[in-house]
Amino acid sequence: MQALSNLVANFPYLSVRQSYFLFRVGLAGLFMAHASMRFFEANYFHDFGTFLAQRNVPFAYFVPYLATAIEMIGGPLLIWNKCAKWVALCFFGISLGGIIIIHIPLGWFVGEWGTGGCEYSAALCLMCLMVASIDRALQDNPDFLKSSR
Numbered sequence: 001m002q003a004l005s006n007l008v009a010n011f012p013y014l015s016v017r018q019s020y021f022l023f024r025v026g027l028a029g030l031f032m033a034h035a036s037m038r039f040f041e042a043n044y045f046h047d048f049g050t051f052l053a054q055r056n057v058p059f060a061y062f063v064p065y066l067a068t069a070i071e072m073i074g075g076p077l078l079i080w081n082k083c084a085k086w087v088a089l090c091f092f093g094i095s096l097g098g099i100i101i102i103h104i105p106l107g108w109f110v111g112e113w114g115t116g117g118c119e120y121s122a123a124l125c126l127m128c129l130m131v132a133s134i135d136r137a138l139q140d141n142p143d144f145l146k147s148s149r
Contacts, residue, residue, distance in 0.1 A: 017145040020134060024084065027127050028075035031091055035071035038064070055101055067094050078131070085135040092128035095121045 012019065038044045045068075049061030057063060071094065074087040099121045106116035137144045 028078040031071040032075035088128040088131040
C-alpha cells in the first residue's frame with residue numbers, strides 16, 4: 001500500500017519544464033499531423049478553397065495553403081520553443097477559424113454523440129492560450145519554469 005501511495009504522490013514524475021516541453025511537442029505534432037494529411041488527398045487544396053469560397057471567405061483558395069504552411073513551419077518552431085507565442089497565436093487563429101467556418105454547424109461533440117463538432121478545436125484553442133501565456137511569462141521571467149519538481 002505504501003508503494004502505491006508513493007507512486008501516486010510522485011505523479012506526474014516530470015518537472016514543470018519537462019511537462020511544458022512535452023505539451024509543446026504534443027501541440028506541434030497535432031497541427032503538423034493535421035497539415036500533413038492534406039497532401040494525401042489529391043484535390044484537397046482546391047476542394048477546400050471551393051468550400052471556403054462558398055462561405056464567402058476572403059482569399060478562399062489561398063487560405064488552405066497558408067494554414068498548411070503555418071502548421072508545417074510553426075510545428076518545428078514550437079518544438080524548438082522559438083517564437084512560441086506567435087506560433088500559438090497563429091494556431092489559435094486556425095483553430096478558431098475552423099470552429100466558426102466548419103465545426104459550429106456540426107455541433108459540439110466530435111466522438112460518441114456527434115461528428116465534426118467543436119470540442120477538439122476548442123481544446124486546441126485552450127492549449128494555444130496556455131503556450132502563449134507561458135511564453136509571455138518566460139519573456140518576463142526566464143526562470144518562470146525552473147522548479148525542483
